[in-house]
Amino acid sequence: MKPLKTYILEDQIGHILRRVSQRHSGIFTSQMPSDLTPTRFAAMAKLLECGPLSQNELGRLSAMDIATIKGVVDRLRVRKMVDSKKDPTDARRQLIKLTAKGERVIRAAIPDALEVTKQTVDPLTKAESKQLLKLLSKLQ
Amino acid sequence: MKPLKTYILEDQIGHILRRVSQRHSGIFTSQMPSDLTPTRFAAMAKLLECGPLSQNELGRLSAMDIATIKGVVDRLRVRKMVDSKKDPTDARRQLIKLTAKGERVIRAAIPDALEVTKQTVDPLTKAESKQLLKLLSKLQ
DNA sequence: CTGTTCTCGTTTGTATACTAACTATATATT
DNA sequence: AATATATAGTTAGTATACAAACGAGAACAG
Known part of the structure; x- marks a missing residue:
């Protein structure tokens, strides 16, 4: 006899990932300056x-789609966190760099970000926590 | 002497969670009908x-903000997946229910969704996989 | 040199996700 | 009953996230 296929949303990895991400982003928002x-x-x-x-490189290295990274860079530019100049060797490229x-x-935010990481894994x-990172890393 | 606080993006739980979620959502998109x-x-x-x-209840139970669930319900309604009627006992409420x-x-999608879960944890x-769910659950 | 193909970035459209301000209704308190 | 408080839902605004279509430039084939 085949077992019934019941679907428990709360047991699905996708749903749990979403909830854990929500929690992390809540911690991030509460700990970091509001424009970061x-x-x-x-x-x-x-x-x-x-x-x-x-x-393109920035998007790849920070795991963002090119359409997404464009919006992120635009908003950083508006806030004068980065600026950009044409790459002299390739007219298609914009070189993005941090402003002063x-x-x-x-630099000032990095200690806070480490604290966010710490608070996120605090229940473990x-x-x-080490085990969790190891397992998650296998799923990237 | 204080140790240097270096920040390795790839080691932070937030970044890893984002990448794993991206992978899961890619698997979901490739396996499920495009309007789900x-x-x-x-x-x-x-x-x-x-x-x-x-x-409200639907939002709470599926872990979505009220503003988010409203958009989701609206789009489901447009696609005739759900409809709603006034709650006779409370004029503030809309009762949401599945259409036929x-x-x-x-019902047809549930087996596919279980397959998505399976593929997501396939590298483990x-x-x-059981251990991962246990650890993640502690972080919800 | 000339197409072909690839890559970089932009734009548009759709879908989460959350905050904040708002309206309408219910409930509790005085 | 009048007031205060709480809850349900809407709306506007901002920020990811990705697909798809596009133009401009680069690289390469012949």
Whole structure:
């Protein structure tokens, strides 16, 4: 006899991922300056790490679609966190780089971001947290 | 001497969660009919499980903000997957219920959704997958 | 040199996701 | 009954997220 296929939303990895992401983003919003969203922060952190990048490279490195990264960069530009100039070697490219203000802001925000990570995994022991990262990494 | 606080985006739980969610949603999109998004599916699955619900209840049960669930319900209504009527006992409420079409669609989609879950955790062993769900559940 | 193909970025459209301000209705308190 | 408070839903605004179609430039084939 075949077992019934019942569908329990709460048991599905997709649903749980969504809820955990919601919680994380709530923690992020409450801890960080209001004009730093998770994606803006990610883009700026990558620029700090790598120096000036094309939009495409920045998108790839921070795991954002090109249409998404464009919006993120536009909004960062409005806030004078980044600026851009034509790549002299390739007229299609825009090189995006942190402004002085942007670099100051992202450096100041990094300790807070580490605190966000800490609070997010706070319900777990250190070993559990390490295990979780290991398992999630296999799913990327 | 204080250690340097280096920030590795790829090690942060928020970033990893975002990437895993992206992968899951890609699998969902490729496996499911194009007019069933993850949230639409979740809302309909809850309606199938619980019967008619107010927008508020539906939002709570499927982990969506009231402003979000409104958009989801509106789009489901346009597609004739749900309809709604005034709650006779409370004039503020709209009772949302699956249409016959909606019920047919969601029932047919459930096996596919279980397959999406399966594919999502495919890189993990059964034990790992169970462990992952356990750890994630602690973070909800 | 000339197409062909690829890549970079833009734009449009749709769909979450949440905040804040608002209206309307219900419920509780005095 | 009058007032205060709480709840249900709507609306507007901002920010991801991605698909699809497009133009401009680069790279490469012949």
